Amino acid sequence: xxxxxxxxxxxxKRGPWTIEEDHKLMNFILNNGIHCWRTVPKLAGLLRxxxxxxxxxxxxxxxxxxxxxxxxxxxxxxxQLHLRLGNRWSKIASHFPGRTDNEIKNHWxxxxxxxxxxxxxxxxxxxxIEKTEKTNGNSSNKxxxxxxxxxxxxxxxxxxxxxxxxxxxxxxxxxxxxxxxxHMLCESFDLDSWLNQGANTCCSxxxxxxxxxxxxxxxxxxxxxxxSLKQWVDSVDSFLSWDSFIH
DNA sequence: AAAACTTTCAACCGCGTCCGG
DNA sequence: TCCGGACGCGGTTGAAAGTTT
Numbered sequence: 001x002x003x004x005x006x007x008x009x010x011x012x013k014r015g016p017w018t019i020e021e022d023h024k025l026m027n028f029i030l031n032n033g034i035h036c037w038r039t040v041p042k043l044a045g046l047l048r049x050x051x052x053x054x055x056x057x058x059x060x061x062x063x064x065x066x067x068x069x070x071x072x073x074x075x076x077x078x079x080q081l082h083l084r085l086g087n088r089w090s091k092i093a094s095h096f097p098g099r100t101d102n103e104i105k106n107h108w109x110x111x112x113x114x115x116x117x118x119x120x121x122x123x124x125x126x127x128x129i130e131k132t133e134k135t136n137g138n139s140s141n142k143x144x145x146x147x148x149x150x151x152x153x154x155x156x157x158x159x160x161x162x163x164x165x166x167x168x169x170x171x172x173x174x175x176x177x178x179x180x181x182x183h184m185l186c187e188s189f190d191l192d193s194w195l196n197q198g199a200n201t202c203c204s205x206x207x208x209x210x211x212x213x214x215x216x217x218x219x220x221x222x223x224x225x226x227x228s229l230k231q232w233v234d235s236v237d238s239f240l241s242w243d244s245f246i247h
Numbered sequence: 248a249a250a251a252c253t254t255t256c257a258a259c260c261g262c263g264t265c266c267g268g
Numbered sequence: 269t270c271c272g273g274a275c276g277c278g279g280t281t282g283a284a285a286g287t288t289t
Contacts, residue, residue, distance in 0.1 A: 037274075038273085050274085052259080059258085087278065107256095127265075
């Protein structure tokens with residue numbers, strides 16, 4: 001009774017993309033645009049499902065992607081947006097030009113969550129974590145009962161803190177500072193105006209086909225746009241090569 | 248030097264939503 | 269109004285890279 005799978009998986013390739021596949025997909029999209037993801041792999045000569053192609057394009061091949069680490073201010077903005085929007089990563093990503101929802105989600109799960117916990121804040125509610133350690137006398141002030149730590153790795157994470165109580169002291173002092181800084185930031189940050197500003201200037205990770213076609217494909221067929229696309233294709237080769245090297 | 252462990256992030260999966268017939 | 273196909277989103281996984289012991 002369940003849904004049909006998005007595609008017939010028999011004979012379809014999975015896993016990391018190769019440089020040839022990237023080139024095929026990129027060339028196809030640049031030449032034809034995207035009208036239906038389901039047909040893209042067939043027409044592009046790829047043994048992938050449409051979903052996989054879409055994901056690869058959005059998260060890796062899109063021309064407007066910004067690469068590199070998140071800045072402090074980006075992190076702060078993510079925290080603010082998460083406070084308002086929750087785990088709506090695509091909404092959050094729409095305020096960061098060139099960032100994908102997947103990227104932001106990953107960054108949240110691997111870095112920001114920990115940061116907030118260090119600040120004594122619940123990453124879900126952004127409120128101070130109940131100081132149960134005071135009341136329940138469960139002396140081990142394990143900062144993170146690391147419920148999650150993603151892959152349920154709470155098995156070993158507290159090891160260092162437990163072994164080095166003097167470091168806990170330092171961390172707690174730092175945490176207090178960070179905590180007050182965080183609240184100052186929250187109070188001073190004008191999210192609404194920032195959101196409005198962002199909404200005008202940013203593009204979302206859910207890069208729409210029309211947008212894609214207009215901006216990347218040059219709906220006007222202007223030669224200028226074609227040239228800049230060529231330049232982009234050339235420039236993107238460098239990281240594709242690098243990518244294949246990694247793979 | 249090597250094994251054990253942790254972190255990162257690309258990719259997958261399944262569900263919800265949208266939209267056309 | 270209902271149904272089915274396609275897209276988009278968020279959660280999760282797992283391999284590779286990095287770090288510690």
